[in-house]
Amino acid sequence: MALLSIKDLFVGYRTIMGTLHVLDDVNLEINKGEIVGIVGESGSGKSTLGQAIARVLPGNAIASGSIMVDGVNLLELSEKEMENYRGTTVFMILQNPFTSLNPVKTVGYQLMEAARIRMERSGEKYSEDRAYEMAIQALKDLRFPDPEIIMLRYPHQLSGGQIQRVVLAMSLILRPKILIADEPTSALDVTIQAQVINLFKQLSKEMETAILFITHDISLAYVISTRLVVLYAGRIMEDGDIESVIREPMHPYTQGLIAGVPDLSKFVSGKIKLQSIPGNPPSFLDLPSGCKFHPRCPYVKDICKVQEPKLTRVNNRIVRCWLYGG
Numbered sequence: 001m002a003l004l005s006i007k008d009l010f011v012g013y014r015t016i017m018g019t020l021h022v023l024d025d026v027n028l029e030i031n032k033g034e035i036v037g038i039v040g041e042s043g044s045g046k047s048t049l050g051q052a053i054a055r056v057l058p059g060n061a062i063a064s065g066s067i068m069v070d071g072v073n074l075l076e077l078s079e080k081e082m083e084n085y086r087g088t089t090v091f092m093i094l095q096n097p098f099t100s101l102n103p104v105k106t107v108g109y110q111l112m113e114a115a116r117i118r119m120e121r122s123g124e125k126y127s128e129d130r131a132y133e134m135a136i137q138a139l140k141d142l143r144f145p146d147p148e149i150i151m152l153r154y155p156h157q158l159s160g161g162q163i164q165r166v167v168l169a170m171s172l173i174l175r176p177k178i179l180i181a182d183e184p185t186s187a188l189d190v191t192i193q194a195q196v197i198n199l200f201k202q203l204s205k206e207m208e209t210a211i212l213f214i215t216h217d218i219s220l221a222y223v224i225s226t227r228l229v230v231l232y233a234g235r236i237m238e239d240g241d242i243e244s245v246i247r248e249p250m251h252p253y254t255q256g257l258i259a260g261v262p263d264l265s266k267f268v269s270g271k272i273k274l275q276s277i278p279g280n281p282p283s284f285l286d287l288p289s290g291c292k293f294h295p296r297c298p299y300v301k302d303i304c305k306v307q308e309p310k311l312t313r314v315n316n317r318i319v320r321c322w323l324y325g326g
């Protein structure tokens, strides 16, 4: 059985302009130890998907469908029940990591609190010395040269990149079953970025943590992921093993994304020349009829304009496109 099973997920945002239907018909199963790159242009719904799974959607959001983890539908849990799942079952590193930390508590307090939660949920007796050790080790893993000093700092005394690394250290301590990381390396120096990617790979290998790695950068997703999920206008357009999706993208949108990245396009054996996708993603207030990608698609057919294709399995790939039967 899959660790995470999302069925018919729909997420809308209520706004004064009306309800934005952002995620629609999201169906996704993720197994232990998979690292799933979630890619798509800005506004495609990547963060919304992560926030729905971690149950941290903003107050104006409405969600339906099911998000099953260990036989429990997270969407049906009360806020209080959800507390038992936060951190160790699902942990999300938000795009703005400041919001993950308590501004009036020291880094040390917050990391040791994470260690306490980890110990208690694993049935271990809490030991302050052990919690301190775990916090220091996690900070060392995140390349802080002076972890003892960082433990004494408050979040506002740290830089954006340091905050990001503290939250990453917290995820190493919590060892969640599902780690959702929303653009986790964007504020980091290149050398530390590489280190963080290796830590994620280690976490998924040793702890079988399933990682959803959200990024607009498909080449970064290629470096870290074992699988790629491509979102467009809140829909999954393609989902498959990373190597095969990058080498033989089936959906015209995925082809366009890959063709726009110089380093990746060379994998596509000369079939696609480097170019950007013409046009812009649609507004959620005025989505096109039929396939949401049809106004930008070079292979558009009549049916694409009137009927939205369903997610269809084609060999080992899942794709939403009339070119493959819809």
Ligand SMILES: Nc1ncnc2c1ncn2[C@@H]1O[C@H](COP(=O)(O)OP(=O)(O)OP(=O)(O)O)[C@@H](O)[C@H]1O
Residues within 6 Å of the ligand: 013, 014, 015, 020, 022, 040, 041, 042, 043, 044, 045, 046, 047, 048, 049, 058, 060, 216, 284
């Ligand atoms: N609280 C909100 N209220 C109304 N609309 C929202 C809210 N949060 C997000 N949206 C809208 O939902 C759509 C999807 O946003 P989301 O942040 O999930 O996309 P994204 O792919 O993560 O984008 P980015 O890469 O820029 O972070 C966007 O059109 C965004 O403006």
